[in-house]
Each structure stands twice: as structure tokens, then as C-alpha cells.
Amino acid sequence: MQTSTVFLVLVALSFVGFLVGRKRSHAVAAGVGGMHLLHSLPKHYGYMAALWAGLPALLLLVLWMAFEARVVHNLVVAELPAQVQQLHHSELGLYYNQIVSYATGSSDATLLDENQLSAAEHYRELMSNSGLMKALLVCLVAIIGALLAVQRVSPALRARNHVENIFKWILFTCSFIAVLTTLGIVLSVLFEALRFFQSIPVTDFLFGLQWSPQMAIRIDQVAASGSFGFVPLLVGTLLISMVAMVIAVPVGLMSAIYLSEYASRQFRAVTKPLLEILAGVPTVVYGFFAALTVAPFIRELGESMGLTVASESALAAGLVMGIMIIPFVLSLSDDIINAVPDSMREASLGMGATMSETIRKVLLPAALPGIVGGILLAVSRAIGETMIVVMAAGLSAKLTANPLEAVTTITVQIVTLLVGDQEFDSPKTLAAFALGLVLFFVTLLLNIVALYVVRKYREQYE
């Protein structure tokens, strides 16, 4: 039976459990002389039966799916001839994959030997048995669970509290999964980065001023030995992000103030959705806008003033990135400024303060934590943004603070390191993980700084 079918049957069984549980509670209530003598409402007994039916069975289904492939693998391999079992780990994997792809019908038998054909037969048999057993067991567990729950229905059973508890644990599990996933990503990046640091010293990476990740793939290949100093990338990232923020923060914040404090309702109703459209434009569109329109414009403008401007410049990428980020800053700041209670505005205006004094001295300080949060989110966007930089700022890792030159960023280098056919254990590709780790720490640092700023300067209103 298909997993999706099993799942649907499980949902149906849970629903039946609900109905039976509810009915049972009515019956029990009639026995003792009225619904009010039961601890909980009928629906709570129903929910309890449904959860008891659904949850253990669902857990079993998930575990079954997680381990099915491995168990079947072991069983099939155990039946293979001894000399095949002696094969190297990766060769055995290949051999087994051929069996599976033949057994599932995605390849034909021409390349297979006798052993594989019989193993494929064995595999098919195991899989169909497993499917049947899975369906039967899951349904059995569901029915037993529901019966147990229905059995327990009595006036003293605190079904309401019971259901509440189960819901609490379901919510806890979900948040735990989110935390666990994050941890998993960080750890996997960390371990790959550690492998990178086995071949390239950490100090070279952190303090090196030269980035040219060219490694000889084969020993006899003629190539530069490669240098992995990430300082130019960091400087390029910060430079472009800074240009972007210089555009986005003042424009975004001030338009937010205008929208929330001065603009008429009609103007707001038209402007906000328009700006949200701006936020929805794919970054690749911004990218070619930057590369084809803004960058040439800046070069011509610069040259007419006698400056040397590279045809791909940090300024062009940063400008367009800033435009891209404006809606973020605006939307978040607008919400925050609107959340400042009107009593603050009245208090200030009632003192004879002007609108702009009220904004500067009361509204902005009160809204500061949220505004910093919004800006931080925007900075993270800017640092993580890749497409615009690839198209408009170039790939050359130059160590410069001049926004008119071509620079590159950490994310762009991660892309270029991993695009195309690469060996996944050369320092060149592993460098991407080291860069990822650094990126992670830079954002973490930003978060901590922002948290500190918010704590120090927040003016809390109720």
C-alpha cells in the first residue's frame, strides 16, 4: 500500500476515534446521570481518542519510512554472494543502486549480472511485504490506541487537561525540530570548514589579503598554488552592504515616517501595496537592471567628471541593492511607528511640540528597537544578496574601499566555487563552507550588536 494511502486511512481512523470517543462519553454520562458529572466536555473525550489513535500510529509510520530503506538494504546485501559483499563501500553502493533501479523499473536488465537479477527479485518481494506490514501495523496501532482511549472514558478522566498537554507537546516538538535543523546546518558547515582548515591554515584564511582560489586538481596540473585570504571578500561585502544601507535606511525610514504620520489615508492605501510590489521583484531582475542600466550610467557619469570607474562597480551593485531593500526598511519601520501609542503623540503635541519635534524626540526613540530590528534584517538581506552582485559588481577579489572599483562578496564567491563540476574534497570547494561559516558568524555578530544597541537606547512604552 502507498504511504499516502496509509496516511489517509490513518486520518480516517482518527476521525472515527473522535466520533467513538464522543459517543462513548455521552453513554458514560447517561450512565452516571448527566453530562455535568463528567470532568470534560464530550469533544475533549473525542479529541483524546483521535489523538491516541493518530499520534502513535503516525510516529510508527514515520519511523518505518526512516528505517525501511536501510533494513531492506541490509537484508538484500546479506543474500548476495560473499565476493560481492567484500567489495569496497562505494562500489557496493553502486552495485546495490543498480539492483534498486532495475527493481523499481527505472532501468533495464542489460547491464545486470545473474546475482543482481535475483537480488532485484528479492528486493521487490521485501518491499511489497514491507508495504503490507506497514499498512497493517499502522492501522492496528491506531485502532488499539483509539480503543485504549475510549476504554478509559470515565467521569473522573481529565480529558481536557490531557488534550491540552498533548497539544503542548506537539508544539514543543515542532519548535524543537526547527532548532535541531538550524543546529544541523551549522554543524555540517562547521565540519566541512574544519576539513578546509586542515589544508589551509586558519590564520591564512582569516588574515590573508589575497583571494585566488585556484588549486591544481591533479598533481601534475600547472596552476597557481591558490591563496585563500578572505579579507578582500569581507571588505567587498561590507562595502556593497554599506552603499546599500546608505540608500535604503534614510529613504526607507523617512518614507515610513511620512506614510505613518503625514500621509492621508488614501495616499497610504495606494502607496503601501505599490511598495510591496517593489519587494516582490525577483533579485535577478534587479541584477540586470544594475548591470545594464545603472552600472553604465555610473561609469559615464564618473568619466564625465574625470574619474576612473570600472564597468562593474560596487557603487552600481550597492545602489540597486539599496533600492531593493527600501521596502523592507519601510514596511517594518512603518509598522513599528504605527505601534507607538497615540497617547504619546497627544502628550507631545499637547505640550506645543511640532510634528517633527514629536517624531524626533518621542516617536523615533520609542520605536527604536523595532527600527533597529528592521535595519538589521535589511543588512542581513544585503550581506546575503548574491544575484545583483554577480551581475553588477564583478568577480575580482580586489581589496579596496573605493566603491567605483569592481569588488566581489562572500556569497558570490561561494556560488563561483561551487558552480560547475567540482571535486568535493579539494580545498577550493571546501573553502565555500569556510566562507559560509564566516558569513554565519558575521550575521551573528550583527545580531548581538543590534541587541546591545536596542537594550541600551530603548525607551519602553507600555
Next chain:
Amino acid sequence: MNSIAVTADGIGEAGASSPEAGLDIHDHSDVKDYETVGEPFVEDPKMSARNVNVYYADKQAIMDVSLDIGKNEVIAMIGPSGCGKSTFLRTLNRMNDIIPICRVEGNINLEDQDIYRGDQDTVLLRARVGMVFQKPNPFPKSIYENVAYGPRIHGLAHSKAELDEIVEKSLRRASLFDEVKDALDKPGTGLSGGQQQRLCIARAIAVSPEVILMDEPCSALDPIATARIEELIDELKERYTIAIVTHSMQQAEVGDTKEVFTMPKHELTENYITGRFG
């Protein structure tokens, strides 16, 4: 000190509180079933309102109110919720300007100057006519900064020492100084409700207004804090003219005014005071 109390009959649509008025108060906007009682007019008033009508979009909130506020007088306005007391108070320092749909007709003068004339600067007006709101609304700043806010904005102090002096004087007048003198740098929002409201009063008097408007200043406070504010209002009338909106009969009854309470001239007023509309 002469104080008067004006009831709902004097302000706004008393028809709303009349049992005969039915459900839709606006049907009765042309029925003159109200009249002003108490002493609406005085000689040489601080502020005077003549034939004031206020509309929110096309709803009329105040009908044809004429009233004087005498110098160093506490005028208390009572009436059922929604009858327009707060609206009237807010027209006195043009706080209603903030509300785009609000429209004011008639004359309101502050010492013979029409405050709704074209070249009236609301900044200057609100410095002369300060306001204390229903819910204590200190800024999320320190106690000192709260009181110093107004003087700073209006450039009243030319040195730190002068500002310190203004802050201390204002806090003393609001009888809050002794409680907070060691905690001037603590946030104003950390005070108790009654202290917060006195802080708001201190903030309002820091710019030396001539008139202080108070919109149910005690409605969010417990009886003890209320008693302190009432005492304070009684002291403040030495220096300031005060207009107060209240739901408390005791507050309306400050000083020697008993007229409305002891012998209401209008049936509606009597009904309201004796609690038939409560």
C-alpha cells in the same frame, strides 16, 4: 475662589441622556431640550466659547455651546459618556486639529484672541493652554526628561541650572518632587499610576501655561491617588485656570460651588446628578 460646574445640559447633546430622546440622538439635534445651568458667563473671562459646534465628519458632537472660563477658576464638566465633554475640552487648545475629520464652528477666545483665527500658531496656543489626559501618558524617558521636554522645546531654559530649577519647581507644584527627587533619572513609566499622572501634570505646568485642561485625570486611578490629585487641583488654581472633565461628583464640587448640586435648575441635570442616568 469661584468654581462652577457645568452639566451635560450645558455641553453637547443632552438629548442623548434624555429618556425621551430615543435611540438615535441625531434625530433630536434640532430639539432644544437642553439649556445651560450654573453660571456660564463671567466678567473678564480667561477663555470664552460662543456658539461652538463640533462635527466629526457629518456627526455633530457638540451643539451650540457658549461658556466662559474665568481667571483662576476651576471649571468642572460632568455628563454621561459620549456627550461631548472631552471634545469640548480638546477644542480649547485645538487638539482636535489632529483628527482630520473634525470640524469646529463658532468662536473660542483666549483673552480676546480668537484661537481659531487663521494666523493662530497651535504651538504657541498649546504652550499657553496645556493638557493632561485621561490615561497617564508619560514619555518613555526619565522623570527629569519628561518634565524638561516642554521647556526644551520652547527654549525656556538657557542653562542646565535653569532647566534643573524649572524641573524641580514643576515637580514640587505637582507635589511629586519629594517622592522622586532621588530617582530623577529613572524612567517615568516606572512610577505608579497616580505618580505618573502627577508627573504628567508637572510636565504640563513646566511650560508655565495659563490654562490647564484635564480630561478625566483620575479615571484610571485608585481612590487614594485620586484624592491626591484632587488636592493638587485645588492648590493649582492659585496659579492656573483649570478646566476639568470628570465623572466624579466630588471633583465637580470643588470649592464653594453647590448650586448645581443642591438646586438643579433643569430636570435633566437633576436626573443626571441623582443618578437616574448614572
